Amino acid sequence: MEEKALYVADPRAGYLQLKQEIDAAIQGVLDGPVYILGETVSRFEAAFAAYIGAGYGVGVNNGTDAIHLALRGLGIGPGDEVITVSHTAVATVAAVVMAGATPVLADVDPATYTISPGAAAELITARTKAIIAVHLYGHPADLNALGALCERRGLKLVEDCAQAHGARYHGRRVGSFGHVSTFSFYPTKNLGAIGDGGMMLTSDPELARRLRLLRQYGWDTPQNSLIQGWNSRLDPMQAAILEVKLKHLDAHTARRRELARAYTSAFADLPFACPLEADGREHVHHLYVIRVPQRAVRDALRTHLLNANIHAGIHYPHPVHQQPAYEGHLRTGDMSVTEDAAVTVLSLPLYPELSDADQQRVIQTVRAYFNSAS
Numbered sequence: 001m002e003e004k005a006l007y008v009a010d011p012r013a014g015y016l017q018l019k020q021e022i023d024a025a026i027q028g029v030l031d032g033p034v035y036i037l038g039e040t041v042s043r044f045e046a047a048f049a050a051y052i053g054a055g056y057g058v059g060v061n062n063g064t065d066a067i068h069l070a071l072r073g074l075g076i077g078p079g080d081e082v083i084t085v086s087h088t089a090v091a092t093v094a095a096v097v098m099a100g101a102t103p104v105l106a107d108v109d110p111a112t113y114t115i116s117p118g119a120a121a122e123l124i125t126a127r128t129k130a131i132i133a134v135h136l137y138g139h140p141a142d143l144n145a146l147g148a149l150c151e152r153r154g155l156k157l158v159e160d161c162a163q164a165h166g167a168r169y170h171g172r173r174v175g176s177f178g179h180v181s182t183f184s185f186y187p188t189k190n191l192g193a194i195g196d197g198g199m200m201l202t203s204d205p206e207l208a209r210r211l212r213l214l215r216q217y218g219w220d221t222p223q224n225s226l227i228q229g230w231n232s233r234l235d236p237m238q239a240a241i242l243e244v245k246l247k248h249l250d251a252h253t254a255r256r257r258e259l260a261r262a263y264t265s266a267f268a269d270l271p272f273a274c275p276l277e278a279d280g281r282e283h284v285h286h287l288y289v290i291r292v293p294q295r296a297v298r299d300a301l302r303t304h305l306l307n308a309n310i311h312a313g314i315h316y317p318h319p320v321h322q323q324p325a326y327e328g329h330l331r332t333g334d335m336s337v338t339e340d341a342a343v344t345v346l347s348l349p350l351y352p353e354l355s356d357a358d359q360q361r362v363i364q365t366v367r368a369y370f371n372s373a374s
């Protein structure tokens with residue numbers, strides 16, 4: 001009999017674990033009276049902002065909109081450049097384009113896969129207005145260096161925290177460092193909805209006010225657009241679900257970290273690199289990404305896992321600057337780390353509900369590949 005399929009993430013297992021609480025929260029919204037924004041959304045915005053340590057939360061439709069509107073809120077648009085990475089979900093770069101600004105892409109640090117502050121510094125021009133740091137895979141970017149760089153060069157720092165809910169940098173949660181930070185609640189994220197969702201956080205009251213206007217037609221009062229805006233509102237049903245899940249986030253993060261430690265110690269003698277945690281940073285392991293030195297070995301290992309019904313992922317197989325929509329259109333620095341990562345990274349199953357037995361199955365299958373190959 002074929003063994004059960006294991007994937008990189010399993011949002012349905014997350015729902016089933018909290019089914020009673022989530023079903024009750026959904027019923028609460030169904031009972032009304034408000035189906036757009038309202039108390040439920042405001043309550044979750046306040047709870048999430050307090051959890052991260054930021055002053056204000058503004059819930060939006062998804063993490064891409066959060067970046068887009070964050071840039072608009074900072075007054076960034078046509079003619080402005082925004083530096084970010086190519087080794088990320090395309091959403092980060094797409095959101096810069098949505099704001100009408102020009103993305104400029106920097107290489108990442110080979111140990112943490114987050115933006116290299118040195119590489120970013122080399123790309124700054126008179127048109128640069130902001131740097132978007134992506135805390136990729138759940139590992140915080142080098143926020144001290146980036147904060148100092150932005151301060152020195154008069155730039156805004158935006159944190160893309162889509163993969164890093166609850167991660168800490170020298171004790172403080174990411175999302176509380178930038179002028180504005182953005183989150184996605186896509187179902188597979190560490191804090192995931194059962195549909196789309198996103199949020200912007202800031203501790204600047206004036207910026208928070210502007211972000212609130214931007215997410216709903218620029219309305220200060222209903223039917224009165226003070227500024228031109230969009231329609232991107234966090235759904236109350238999703239806010240209610242997220243409010244439940246937020247209470248479990250620390251326990252889920254602890255489980256993710258436990259699973260990551262177990263992988264890393266089981267793989268200590270194997271010829272690939274496991275994720276590391278830079279000094280003073282707390283990884284929340286949105287993804288557990290190994291780096292296999294040769295592409296052919298990476299791809300063969302992936303196929304070997306697939307034959308055992310284990311679906312490893314590649315985050316990300318195509319750097320944004322090499323994707324058809326962007327190739328030749330974007331200014332970049334040297335991209336050697338990014339381009340190497342695309343052909344060597346492999347994401348193994350890791351989510352809070354992954355059982356020890358299922359993790360052992362992944363470990364044994366990975367080990368069997370290298371035993372038979374040696």
Ligand SMILES: Cc1ncc(COP(=O)(O)O)c(C=O)c1O
Pocket residue numbers: 062063064065088089091092134160162163183184185186196197198
């Ligand atoms: C790093 C990063 N930024 C932005 C996003 C966009 O989030 P969403 O899918 O909610 O639009 C994602 C998720 O897909 C992501 O992983």
